[in-house]
Amino acid sequence: MSMIVSSLKNLLSKPDTVRYPFERTDIPSNNRGRVVWDMERCIWCRLCEKNCPTKAIVTDKAAKTQTITRVRCIQCRTCVDVCPTNTIAMEPVYSEPGPAREVHTYAVGMKKGEYTVGLMPLSERDETRLRKR
Amino acid sequence: MTDAITGLAMLIAVPLLIGLLLGIDRRLTARMQNRVGPPLLQPFYDLWKLFGKERRAVNQAQVSFAAASVLLQFTAFAVFATGGDLLVAFFVSGAGNLALALGAFSSRSAYGQLGGQRELLQVLAYEPVLFLVIFILGWQNGSFLSDAFGENLLYLLPLALIAMVPVVLITMQKSPFDIATAHQEIVSGVYVEYSGTYLGLLKLGHWFELAFVFGIITLFFSADDIVISLLGKSLIVLVFVFLAVLIDNSTARTTRGDMVFKTLAFGLGLTIINLVLLWIDVSGAIW
Amino acid sequence: MREDAATRSPWILHFDTGSCNGCDLEVWALLTPRYDVERFGMVNKANPKHADILLITGPVTKKSEQRLINLYNQTPDPKLVIACGDCASNGVPFLDCYNVCMGVDKVIPVDLYVPGCSCRPEAIMDAVVKGIGMWKKKVEEADR
């Protein structure tokens, strides 16, 4: 087969493209998208916080919250594996891009899948840089 | 008077048609690569966006050369559209290409230099062929004035028309002959140092150049009925665009030496054979 | 009118500032048949002078810092910077690495962050669509 034949064949066949924003792409059900908490089950063992390779998770036992910085999470699924009570689950949906780096806080008493949105705390270096402006 | 009006109408309509043609070209390319491709009006969006960008130039000479290039290409097409001399249009268009190359040379960027050099090589490769085709057209027609073409030359000059294929490939910046704008080698060659409005100007100049080259192709066909004549002309152009896209999608880029040699051998060879056949025909030997 | 046309023709410049190639591949996947961003008029120009959107991947190593600044300065206004991936957003997988600036926003202003390591092509496409939505604001900024 030569490329001319292949080109003509492609011309006559349906394009391979997924018209994404207008059409859903096939994200598989086991896709490592983002982690969510079902706070009813959390026993505050802090294993997820300790095992997170990028320190994306912060557990606050006093305030009864689990906080994750979305841009710090590398979707390694370690937290899901170590959780003894299946509190943490991996959703196939990926985190949304946005103009700010979001921090999601899951607290006891929230409905399943609900969270409050905050902004990523600035490091010292960031603050000095912003002050300069 | 009517001539002037048709000429004026052509001056406005044809660049718009060229934009549409480039849209078709991009769409067709995408479909051959199994993609959906951009909307048909994409070239207009691109151009409009470029005119809205920040004006930034490396030096003043560059801007003057860009302006010169556009003006010359426009003049070439205007001469053609208003029924002027083909030879004048040809040389003015060539000067436009030279201005483009000089604009690239005026910046000290290595890619610009290479692009300018390659642009000149391209001119060297396709202009003799184009010149010979124009010559053979004019000779057959008995006049070089573009509005004096009223005869159907397609069956007399088929080989000369085929010789236009590499010329169209080069002017449309299509592989295998897109060496002056070789994206992966020298980024965008002659256009590399231009940005925003000035890049938009050069793109517009390129549209005028294409309008002139496609205009020459349309001269091959003509009929008494104006509708048939227009239909035939546009059909030839569309066939050429389709061929260009097909060749673009099934070849790798050649090197510069190959390009010059192949274009010259193919184009000049075919036109000369056509010329010889015509000459034999005129003397009444065969056909 | 001006921003309307511009939003239909965002030309991109992709620059790898020390990433693991994961997000770079996804940027390339965008250009190829399956995702084909040329539907939105997006073309990879690889030339800062022609670009509108800068897709930056990687945590910005010390050596590519200056190059990134140069590319940013060479891009004519209005322009948009998208940090693709976790490492471009805040450099996180490379926490302990000594030679990184920890994120694109430490070097040049960033308009959009794409989370994910590596970020999915859909996420980058979402970011570009969002970026196009921000274009009007950008044009006004450039006019000022």
Added chain:
Amino acid sequence: MSRTSVIPFGPQHAAFLEPFHLKLQVEEEVVVGAEMSFGYNHRGMEYAMAQDFKRTQFLCERVCGICSFHHSSAYVQTMERLFGIEAPERAKLVRMIMMEAQRLTSHLLALGHIAETVGYENMFMQFFREREEVMTLVNRISGGRVHYSMNAIGGIRKDVTYEGLKDIGETMDRLEPRLLDLRSIVRKDRTLRKRLIGVGVLSKEAAFDWCTVGPTSRGSGLPHDIRLTGFDGYGVNGVKFRPIYYDEGDCYARTMVRMDEVIQSVDLIRQGINLMRDGPFLNAVKGNPPAADAYGRVEAPRGELMYWVRGKNEVQLDRIKLRTPALVNVPAVSAMIKGARVADVGPITVSVDPCICCTDR
């Protein structure tokens, strides 16, 4: 009159995906000298990887996204040797299947990249279309498109299900005829052959002297393949393959090595699926790495990838050292590039498949 001018290629250039700088000295359009500089991608990975041996499992995937699974396989293999354990057979076969799947994505990327550098846009698109098929497959199997995160010290973290294996087999059946079509196109296409044959020749002796590995050395007639040493699934009884090599040593030979290896990978994946038996998939390890050293090597898509680790009875490692294939292949470009035309610089550099994030780390 001869005048040399300098053309800078990179760090940001259309032909390269990654940042590396190539300073070419050209006369007209003939290259008379080339100077390469690296380091744009140097993050300090070796230091970071020595901080926590558990985290390194994920960090080593981020050394390079194109051969992430090979990196993590090499690392866990080294750690298994350090701990003195062996992964179960099922885990080994899963590793082999995923490594070959990644080889498919990597080689299809390299092939598409070569087509792109010679201005063959359509072929680039075709290769990437097939590549996307493999990408979605590995996404379905492992949950990630680029970083699979499947390996664990002592086996794999999660078993591949029966449906998963069937899915792999079906995808390979779908993919194979299309890859064979592409191979016949690459074999026959005249313009591509004209651009690649005889360009960037690296003789057998030179390939040996420059210590090249992987497809670069196999394109020069050295049948050198680490898979023959039988690590992971390649050592399982019943897996058969022969290294592919071409004698010409030019860009076209290197391209064809990759093209044939793509077909070979499909075959190896099928063999792996057929040999798969039920059984354990993880021999978990306890404790910190002992104060000893170990090395492990795998055949990454670009060639031999070697990890060397020395533990110190702590979570931290004393030293981790990796030797990546691109590190030895890329310098060989300077031997191929002399006397080439500027137009050939792209194909020559890309034909060794430079992976700068591996080289610089």
